[in-house]
Amino acid sequence: MCNYKNLFTAVLVLSLTLMSGCGSSDDESVSETATNTVASSQIAAPAFSAANSLGVDGNNSGVNDDLSKSKGIDQDVIVKLVPSPGQENVDTSTKIEAVFSIPLDPSSVQKNNVKLVYLSSKTNDHVKGVISYNEETKTVTYTPDDPLKPGVYEVEIKSLKPTKENKAIYIKEIKYRFLVGGELEESDPTPTVTLLSSESNQTIVYNHITLEVNTTNTASLSAVNQTLVAEQNRTIKIKGVDNNGTYYLYNLPLLQGSNEINITATSEDNVSLSTLISLTSEANGTAPIGMRAGSYEGIGSLQTTVEVGTLLNVGEYLFDSNGDGVIDEIHTAADSNFTVNYTEEGRYKPRVTIRTTDNQLYSSRDFALSLDVKMTEEQKDPTGAEPVDVAKAFVKALIDDDRATVEKLLGNDPKLIDFIYSDPRVTENAKWYYSHIISWEQSYFQSSAATVKIHIKTETEEIEGAFNLMRIDGKKMWLIDALY
Structure with a gap:
């Protein structure tokens, strides 16, 4: 175990500097309104037969019916896969098995290591099950x-x-498809939502919380703090x-006091179900979580x-190795x-x-740790x-009206x-000029500062501009420090 105080003190200082108050969440996006309705349309899935054209999927699009798609199935350490890749007419009672030539670390075999997706469903439903490992x-x-x-599945x-x-020996990801024969059943397209953590009416210590929600018939899920909408627009x-x-x-943002959270699940057919929960927050800053690595960069690869x-x-601990939100280890x-x-x-x-x-979930922030794999020693990034x-991401976010991303790339600096955004005319003017950028030129002043020069050309004028960027606390994260 590490020395906690030394490890997260710098993170706390950085968090309080960048994320004072409610702040922007790492995975947030701006939306004008929160969905608050339950749609009533019911669209039945088409029938499916293994004897028909191979795997007409639930979307009736043919996108998911290619059984030949696979990844990592030819590794030397793999002895056998059951069902086999591309196998047809698989029995409905089948189990998924992967036999290896070398023993595995039993602690690495966890419930999130195997995922079975029902591609013939309208929402690519995940099949729940139990994972086990036989050491012998x-x-x-x-x-x-x-x-x-019946239908097409992906392992x-x-x-x-x-x-x-x-x-x-590094065991790469394994992914392949198979087909279960029979008639595809019709199903109710209405999503369901069950909150697993945090519990409604629970008191949260910090100003952000991660929610854990179990769903069915869901293609997308989102949450909006309605209290934040009402009080701060x-x-x-x-x-x-x-x-x-x-x-x-x-990292759902919370205000001090009572927060009304609207959770909306939407099916592939755009059938929506909204659930309202109440969370009370003391809003005592960001949860104290720090991370450090044995090595922060590698050439060609990085294991640390x-x-x-x-x-x-x-x-x-629930660990996401690349920040995509998918839990890799527990x-x-x-x-x-x-x-x-x-x-x-x-x-x-x-x-x-x-x-x-007490079953509350707190997650590290986007700037907590950054690890690099470069192709050559000479690469700075x-x-x-x-x-x-x-700089390009900032311009795109501004033009796309993605204010959350703009604020994050500006380091949540109030002046910038x-x-x-103080004057809508300034905002629209900046968007118009940025849409006419014809070239970008990057130069470094030192390891923690850089400038990106832009050349803007319109029908009537040409303008030179620049973005100054800086690294945040040596974390290898660039943020825009000034606009010229």
């Missing part, structure tokens, strides 16, 4: 809770690790991330240990270390979510993470935000 046969088994329905197996004796929509049918809505520090009463309170293995160039921002002993990319 080196077999990972996923047993669905219920018999499988995804990831984040498995060998024992220490074979730690040099700010509509911040947090988009949920699907984890095998359980959605996580990361990420250590988490916090003063929260930890029940378990550890007990006694094990706060995670191993990451990145093999492609890019900037990775792992996220940890802590489930407290991985492709896609350079200052010019941040006021400069852009």
Whole structure:
């Protein structure tokens, strides 16, 4: 375990500087209004027969009926996959099995490591089940809770690790499809929503909370703090991330006092169901969560240990290795270390979510940790993470009226935000000129400062402008510091 005070003190200072008050959430997007209706339309799924054209899916689009799609199925460590990739007429009682030639670390075999998706459903439903590992046969088994329905399924197996004796071997993600024969049943397209954490009417200590929601028949899930809309005229929509049918809505902003949260589930047929919950917050700043890594960058690849520090009463750690919102590993309170293995160039921002002993979820913020994989020693940043990319993202967000992203890329600096948004005429003028940028030029002053020069050309004039950018606290995260 690490020294908590040393690890997260800097994070707390940075959090309070950037995120004072309610602030912008990492996964938020601006929306004019929150959906508050239950649609009544009912659209039945088409019938399906294994004897017909292979796998007409629930969307009737043919997008998900290609059984040949696969990934990582030819690895040397794989002995057998059941059902086999592309197999047809699979029995409804089948289990998913992956047999390996080397023993696996049993602690790496967790419920989120295997995902079974029913592609023939209208909303690509996740099939719930139980995962197990037989050390003697080196077999990972996923047993669905219920018999499988006819149609096309996709298996995804990831984040498995060998024992220490074979730690040099990296098991890549496995993904493939198979077909269960029979007639596709019609189903009720109305979504369902069950709140797992936090409980309604629960008191939250901090000014952000992560919600855990179980759903069915859901293509998308979002949450809006209606109290924030009413009191500050700010509509911040947090988009949920699907984890095998359980959605996580990361870092929902809360005001001090009572907060009315509207959770909306929408099906593929645009049938919506909204649920209102009440959460009371003391709004005592950002939850104290810090992360540090053994190494922060690699050339070609990066394998390192990420250590988490916090003063929260930890029940378990939920770790997302690349920041996409999908939980890759779950550890007990006694094990706060995670191993990451990145093999492609890019900037990775792992996220940890802590489930407290009273079943509240708090997540690290976007700027908590940044890990780089570069192709050469000379690269200052991985492709896609350079200052010019941040400047382009800022311009796109401004033109797209994505104020949440604009504010985040401005470091939530009140003066810069006021400069852009205090007068609607200034905002529209900036959007118009930025839409006429014809070239971008990036230059570095030092390791923590950069300038991106822009050339604007309209029918009547040409203008030179620039964005000054700075790194935040050495975290390898570029934010816009000034506009010229």
